[in-house]
Amino acid sequence: MDNQDNSRRSFLKKGFASTAFAMLATTGAEAFSLQIPGRDKKDPKHIGQVGKHFVMVLDLRKCIGCQACTSVCKVENEVPHDQYRTFVTETEMGEFPDVRKGFLPQLCNHCDDPACVPVCPTGATFKREDGIVVVDNEVCWGCGYCISACPYDKRYFNKRTKTADKCNFCAQRVDKGLMPACVETCIGGARVFGDVNDKNSEVYKLIHSFSTSVLKEAQGTHPQTFYISLDSRIEELFSTTQSLDDIVKAEEGFKSEWEKTRAEAHNHG
Numbered sequence: 001m002d003n004q005d006n007s008r009r010s011f012l013k014k015g016f017a018s019t020a021f022a023m024l025a026t027t028g029a030e031a032f033s034l035q036i037p038g039r040d041k042k043d044p045k046h047i048g049q050v051g052k053h054f055v056m057v058l059d060l061r062k063c064i065g066c067q068a069c070t071s072v073c074k075v076e077n078e079v080p081h082d083q084y085r086t087f088v089t090e091t092e093m094g095e096f097p098d099v100r101k102g103f104l105p106q107l108c109n110h111c112d113d114p115a116c117v118p119v120c121p122t123g124a125t126f127k128r129e130d131g132i133v134v135v136d137n138e139v140c141w142g143c144g145y146c147i148s149a150c151p152y153d154k155r156y157f158n159k160r161t162k163t164a165d166k167c168n169f170c171a172q173r174v175d176k177g178l179m180p181a182c183v184e185t186c187i188g189g190a191r192v193f194g195d196v197n198d199k200n201s202e203v204y205k206l207i208h209s210f211s212t213s214v215l216k217e218a219q220g221t222h223p224q225t226f227y228i229s230l231d232s233r234i235e236e237l238f239s240t241t242q243s244l245d246d247i248v249k250a251e252e253g254f255k256s257e258w259e260k261t262r263a264e265a266h267n268h269g
């Protein structure tokens with residue numbers, strides 16, 4: 001399936017690239033600008049935290065599938081109804097009486113060789129110097145090339161902003177020294193975030209103490225979200241969307257909780 005997927009993706013990329021260049025050639029210099037104001041001005045929000053390399057470790061031994069992360073992410077990032085930056089799929093494994101549930105938190109992998117970046121004709125999608133892959137939605141024109149290019153299906157077209165969207169590791173929080181919302185609220189402590197260049201960081205210690213896996217390694221995108229205790233059966237099924245309805249139900253309970261916490265933090269801040 002990967003071979004088929006790869007050739008489809010490669011075809012799409014070529015098609016997208018030629019369409020983009022055709023558009024560049026025919027629309028004329030005044031129709032749009034390829035300047036990227038934030039980065040041209042070296043805005044720290046766009047450059048990131050130089051010298052750091054942010055990653056996430058997902059310790060599946062601790063994930064209980066509660067969807068607190070799914071829920072707070074939606075509130076923190078104002079993700080529209082029925083759309084998600086992160087969610088946790090649920091898989092039943094084994095046969096009675098030896099059965100168990102496996103949970104797989106999913107999000108943008110902030111790949112070191114992100115398939116979404118080279119296809120972007122405007123430069124709206126890029127990797128900051130600290131490894132966080134972001135979408136500048138003031139520059140994005142919503143063509144959706146990046147959405148098709150991501151082998152993990154971790155991008156979507158945001159109904160509200162009319163631009164491409166995905167997890168940004170809550171860069172707006174990280175740049176203030178806070179943790180991503182999903183990490184802060186993870187009940188089981190399954191989500192760990194930090195600078196892997198720092199040998200004293202928890203992510204560095206986890207990655208160097210346990211065997212870790214990444215999703216769809218064969219795609220060659222070098223994901224920067226690392227899973228501890230990833231069962232191969234879950235990995236095979238990871239792209240299923242079976243649990244989205246359940247996620248919607250479960251998340252409602254957490255929304256008001258997070259809204260309260262966030263309001264309190266703002267009042268004290």
Ligand code: SF4
Nearest residue numbers: 108109111114116150
């Ligand atoms: S997971 Fe997809 S959207 Fe995220 S960096 Fe990798 S290719 Fe891009």
Ligand code: SF4
Nearest residue numbers: 120140141143144146
């Ligand atoms: S949708 Fe936006 S971010 Fe994605 S390729 Fe198009 S311009 Fe770039």
